[in-house]
Amino acid sequence: MIAVALRNLRHRPGGFIATFLSAFLGAALIMAFASLIDTATGVDAASNESLVTTAGVGGGWCLVIVAFAVTSTLTLAVRQRDQQIALLRSVGATGPQVRRMIVGEALLVALLAAAVAVPVGWLLGRVLVKLLHNTGQVASTIDPAFGVTALSAGFGVTLLGSLAAAFATARRTSAHGRKKQRPLLRRIGAGLFLLIGTNCAILTATLMDGKGIDAMQTAGQAGIWASIGLALLAPELLRLVTAALGPVVRLFGAPGELALRGPRLSAAVMPVLLFTGIATGTVYMQGIEDRAAVGQIEPDYAQDIQTLNYVVVGMITLFVAIMLVNTLIAATTHRRREFAQQRLAGATRGQVTAMVALEGVLITATGVLGGLLASLFTILPFGSARADRIWPDASPAAFGIVAAIAVVLTASAVVQTTRRTLHGPATTAVRA
Amino acid sequence: MTDIVSLESLYKTYDGGVTALDGVTATFPAGSFTAVMGPSGSGKSTLLQCAAGLDRPTGGRVFIDGAELTATSDTAMTKFRRTRVGFVFQDYNLLPALTVEQNVVLPLRLAGRRADRLRVREILDRLGLGDRLGELPERLSGGQRQRVAIARALVAEPAVIFADEPTGALDLRSAREVLTLLRSIVHEHGRTVVMVTHDPVAAAYADSVLFLADGRLAGSLRAPTADAVAERLAHLGDRVGVAA
Ligand SMILES: Nc1ncnc2c1ncn2[C@@H]1O[C@H](COP(=O)(O)OP(=O)(O)OP(=O)(O)O)[C@@H](O)[C@H]1O
Ligand SMILES: [Mg+2]
Numbered sequence: 143m144i145a146v147a148l149r150n151l152r153h154r155p156g157g158f159i160a161t162f163l164s165a166f167l168g169a170a171l172i173m174a175f176a177s178l179i180d181t182a183t184g185v186d187a188a189s190n191e192s193l194v195t196t197a198g199v200g201g202g203w204c205l206v207i208v209a210f211a212v213t214s215t216l217t218l219a220v221r222q223r224d225q226q227i228a229l230l231r232s233v234g235a236t237g238p239q240v241r242r243m244i245v246g247e248a249l250l251v252a253l254l255a256a257a258v259a260v261p262v263g264w265l266l267g268r269v270l271v272k273l274l275h276n277t278g279q280v281a282s283t284i285d286p287a288f289g290v291t292a293l294s295a296g297f298g299v300t301l302l303g304s305l306a307a308a309f310a311t312a313r314r315t316s317a318h319g320r321k322k323q324r325p326l327l328r329r330i331g332a333g334l335f336l337l338i339g340t341n342c343a344i345l346t347a348t349l350m351d352g353k354g355i356d357a358m359q360t361a362g363q364a365g366i367w368a369s370i371g372l373a374l375l376a377p378e379l380l381r382l383v384t385a386a387l388g389p390v391v392r393l394f395g396a397p398g399e400l401a402l403r404g405p406r407l408s409a410a411v412m413p414v415l416l417f418t419g420i421a422t423g424t425v426y427m428q429g430i431e432d433r434a435a436v437g438q439i440e441p442d443y444a445q446d447i448q449t450l451n452y453v454v455v456g457m458i459t460l461f462v463a464i465m466l467v468n469t470l471i472a473a474t475t476h477r478r479r480e481f482a483q484q485r486l487a488g489a490t491r492g493q494v495t496a497m498v499a500l501e502g503v504l505i506t507a508t509g510v511l512g513g514l515l516a517s518l519f520t521i522l523p524f525g526s527a528r529a530d531r532i533w534p535d536a537s538p539a540a541f542g543i544v545a546a547i548a549v550v551l552t553a554s555a556v557v558q559t560t561r562r563t564l565h566g567p568a569t570t571a572v573r574a
Numbered sequence: 575m576t577d578i579v580s581l582e583s584l585y586k587t588y589d590g591g592v593t594a595l596d597g598v599t600a601t602f603p604a605g606s607f608t609a610v611m612g613p614s615g616s617g618k619s620t621l622l623q624c625a626a627g628l629d630r631p632t633g634g635r636v637f638i639d640g641a642e643l644t645a646t647s648d649t650a651m652t653k654f655r656r657t658r659v660g661f662v663f664q665d666y667n668l669l670p671a672l673t674v675e676q677n678v679v680l681p682l683r684l685a686g687r688r689a690d691r692l693r694v695r696e697i698l699d700r701l702g703l704g705d706r707l708g709e710l711p712e713r714l715s716g717g718q719r720q721r722v723a724i725a726r727a728l729v730a731e732p733a734v735i736f737a738d739e740p741t742g743a744l745d746l747r748s749a750r751e752v753l754t755l756l757r758s759i760v761h762e763h764g765r766t767v768v769m770v771t772h773d774p775v776a777a778a779y780a781d782s783v784l785f786l787a788d789g790r791l792a793g794s795l796r797a798p799t800a801d802a803v804a805e806r807l808a809h810l811g812d813r814v815g816v817a818a
Contacts, residue, residue, distance in 0.1 A: 396683040403671055483667045486628065487726070488656025488681040490649045567629045572667060 146230075146243050158251050160215040160468035165255035165300050166262075167461050168208030173263025173288075173296035174270055175201035180289040181271055185281070192279040196270070199359075203366060204457075205299060210370060210416075211465050212252075212300070213307040214409055219472065220244055220311045241312040248308035249301065256300040263296055264288045273453060328374055335371030339364050339519045346523035355435075355444045357527040361427055365520030369419030372512045376411035383508040391500050397493045400484065401500035407473055411508045413466035414548050418513025420462065421544045423520035428452075429536045430521070434529045463547075467555045474498065474559035481563055482571035491564045495557065502556040509552075510545045517541075577601040578639055578734050578766045579625055585633035586620050586789075594620040595631065596789035602734065602768055607760040609777035609798070610770045611807060612786035618770040619738050621786065625768070626659050626736045627651040639733040656681040660727025662737035666719045668711040668726075674698065675707040678725045685730070697725050701755065717748025724755060728765075735759065737769040741776055753779040774803035785810055 175197045182193035220227075227240055235243075271286035342364035350357035372379065384391075384402060391398040428448065435444070481494050489497075525534045563571075579602040586595035594617040602608055610618050623629040625636055627643045630651075636643040639658055643651055655661075668677045678698065679689035698704050701721040711719055720740060727735050737756065741749035757779050759765045769780065777783050778800040785792040787810055795806060 395686055396680070399683060403676065480669070480671075483669055484680075485652070486661065486663070486667050487669065487677075488652060488684045490652045490684075492649065493684060567623075569623050569628050 158219060158247070160465075160472045161212065161219050161248070161304075162251050162255050163468055164208070164211040164215045164461075164465055165252050165304060166259050167464065168204065168211060168303075169256040169259035169296045169300040170262040170266060171204040171457060171461065172201060172208065172299050173259060173292045174266030175204060176295035177263065177267030177286065177288045177292035178270060179291045180287040181267075181284060183287070185284050189280040189284055192274060193271075196274065196279075200270075200453075201295070203363075206366070206370065208299065209303045210373070210412075211461070212303045213310070214412055215465070215468065215472070216248055216304065216307040217311050217409075220308075241309075244312040245305065245308040248304040252300045252304035253297075256297045259296060259300075260293070263292060267292065270453070325377070329378075332371045332374035335367050335374065337371075339366075339368030339371055339516075342367060343519045343523040347526045351527045354438075354528065355431060355440065355447060357524055358427060358431065358447065361520045361524035361527070362424065364523060365419060365423030365427075365517055368519035369416050369423075369513065369516040372419070372516050373412040373415045376408040376415065376508070376512070377406060379415075379512050380406055380408045380411050380504065380508045383511065384504050387504060387507065391504070394496060394500060396489070397496035398500055400489075400497045401504065404480075404497070404501060407501060407505055410466070410469050410473055410505045410552070411512070413462050413469055414506055414509025414552060415512040415516065417462040417466060417551075418510050418544055418548050419516030420513075421547075422513060422517035422541050424452075425540045425544065426517065426521045426534055426536055427524050429540065430525050430529055430534050433535065463551055466548075466551055470552060470555040471559045474556055475563060478563050478571050481560070482568040485564075485568035486572060494564060495560050498556055498560045499553070502552050506549050506552045510548055513544075513548075514541065576604050577637075578604045579768065580637040581621075581625055582635040582637075583633070584621070584624055584631045584636070586617070586624055586629075587632045594789055595624065595634075597634075598786075598789070598791055600784060600791065602766055604733075604766055605760060605764050606782070607757060607767045607780045608769070609780035609783045610768065610786060611772070611774075611777055611783055611803065612792070612810065614772075616786045617789040618786055620789075622661075622736045622738050622768065622770055626661050627655045628661065653685070656685050657687075657730045658733045660730065660732040660735035662720070662723050662727050662735065662740045664739040664742040666711070666716075666723045668719060668722055670711055673708050673710055674703060674714070674722050677711065677722055678729050681726065681730050689729070694725075694729060697728055698722075701725050715748070717744050717751065720744060720748070720752055721755070724752065728759065732765075734766040734768065737767065739770050739772065741771065741773065749773075749776065774798075774800040774807065777803045 178193045178197040182190045182197075185193070230240055230243070231237075267288055268286045271280065271284070274280040275282045275284075342360045346357050346360040346364060350360055384406075388402055391402055394401075431448070484494055484497075485491070521534055522532050526532045529535075581598055581600045584595045584598045585593070587593050596617075598617075598621060610621065612618055620629070624631040625638075627636070627638075630648075631644065634644070638654070641654065641658075643654060646654065669680065672680065675694060675698070678694055682689045695704065695707070698707060701724065703718060703721055703725065706714065706718065711722065714722065720743070724735075724737075724740070727737075735756075740756070741752050744752060753776055756767050756769060760767050760781075767780075769776075771777050778798050780798065781796070783795040783798045783803055783806075785794065785806060792810055793806070795802060
């Protein structure tokens with residue numbers, strides 16, 4: 143079955159791009175942060191603490207997001223191939239054989255991604271140390287190192303994450319027929335993350351009240367945990383928004399009806415939600431901080447923390463944005479046959495594109511609204527702790543920009559991919 | 575009798591350089607049931623798809639109900655097709671996310687027309703699917719799915735229905751049902767049906783058979799019987815063999 147896995151990778155590399163990219167980016171980020179620990183060996187205590195803290199905080203956030211990204215892209219990639227898997231089963235592949243194939247593919251992709259990520263992680267690690275030099279947190283005599291910790295963390299996390307995701311996915315696929323996902327487990331996970339987020343939010347508003355900029359630590363985390371929790375609830379949220387916007391979507395005639403009845407693309411909601419939640423939360427948290435800091439004496443590390451916060455969040459944002467485009471492209475390309483069948487039933491290319499655009503609207507609306515909700519886990523308690531006002535004294539323009547970016551990313555990914563997928567006669571596409 | 579479908583020297587060359595149609599001229603009169611037969615790869619599916627406006631011929635013209643299909647854009651072709659042409663595929667091509675009823679009314683809805691629910695029910699009732707309206711295609715048998723596909727092809731009251739091996743995936747009984755249905759559509763409701771098949775017994779349900787070999791017409795047969803068709807097919811194989 144490993145041979146089949148290899149041939150799959152060579153025959154349809156496109157199906158693995160999303161998984162590869164998220165594993166690659168994740169490995170690079172984790173290696174960069176882990177390399178700080180390599181750098182920290184044998185340096186003065188203050189520098190050591192700075193390096194280890196940064197590695198822990200940054201690496202920790204990346205870890206969660208990466209695990210999430212790899213799992214969701216891999217699940218998507220495997221589920222897209224249930225036809226092939228059903229075919230393999232029908233010619234006599236046993237469940238364990240199919241499982242070995244899926245796990246084998248995932249491991250190969252992860253190994254490749256981690257290997258390619260090494261130079262990028264090395265470079266990012268140097269940038270991080272340079273940044274800590276500039277902010278004075280780390281003595282400028284300390285040279286960046288890239289060693290065992292970076293490599294083992296990068297390879298270890300990527301391989302283990304892919305392995306776990308592959309096992310979970312494989313078990314689901316090789317079960318008889320196509321079993322429903324287990325919503326209970328997902329919902330429990332969502333509840334757990336939301337609880338952690340709430341806990342961080344409460345800590346921020348109570349324990350960190352009056353602690354100034356230090357409140358950012360917990361406030362930032364509150365938003366990230368809440369984003370992940372809500373992202374896990376994407377199917378439910380999408381159903382809710384679809385029900386609410388249904389009457390409007392229906393105004394668009396047949397494309398609207400198809401958009402409402404089509405397969406639910408909750409996998410695409412997750413990155414939009416994570417992106418909106420984390421970006422909005424950070425931007426407003428920084429705004430509150432900036433206004434509160436006016437005329438105050440700040441601790442000398444305030445600037446460093448801000449810079450670092452921005453670096454971490456900037457990287458996560460970029461990462462999630464790439465994930466979003468990836469997920470959408472993968473999900474749309476997979477629907478080649480569905481689009482062809484619609485065209486055979488009499489839909490014009492314009493109508494199919496309109497349907498996909500309307501689905502995009504539902505996805506974006508769900509993601510942006512969910513993200514806004516998640517960002518409040520950061521903004522409200524931080525405002526209360528730092529500026530003694532829960533609702534921030536800030537213009538909604540920044541949120542508008544974040545939402546606009548989400549819309550543009552989603553729209554361009556979906557519409558362009560759909561265009562390409564609709565190329566050529568439907569009679570050929572339906573056989574693909 | 576007026577001609578519903580008229581094909582004028584159709585040529586089709588695929589990207590790879592395969593010539594699937596090599597100058598086919600044919601007409602299908604209103605109220606006729608024609609079977610198209612020929613060896614595998616002789617261009618039957620290509621002929622049907624070009625005639626139905628699902629694909630574009632490389633050369634030649636297609637007229638349906640007096641309108642030239644080949645003279646229009648893809649979008650115009652699609653719009654024309656969904657109200658004037660029905661197509662039944664060997665592998666059904668029902669949308670898996672839509673129920674039986676939703677699948678059947680889809681072409682109408684895409685055309686922006688309200689579906690007459692009573693009529694849709696009546697059609698599905700006649701096809702023995704009256705109690706399966708809300709079912710998803712995956713829960714139907716092959717024969718039932720093909721009947722849904724036929725209902726979908728019928729609902730817009732098209733000028734002509736094309737069927738590409740509609741019984742290819744069905745057992746004998748379901749196949750007989752589908753063929754009887756197609757014949758009654760022609761003889762009781764005056765529609766025009768063009769059907770590709772490999773099965774001489776199926777072809778015998780039609781009023782006439784058109785033979786195709788190597789992308790060219792290779793004769794026809796009126797009032798076919800299964801034996802006569804089988805005989806001609808065997809002969810056709812010989813001729814193709816000699817020519818090759
Ligand atoms: N999309 C395509 N691209 C390239 N060549 C094609 C394509 N579709 C069909 N052909 C070629 O055109 C020729 C005619 O094919 P067609 O499908 O019309 O045959 P057919 O008579 O329907 O055969 P069958 O009875 O096996 O269904 C064949 O040689 C086939 O290989
Ligand atoms: Mg064919």
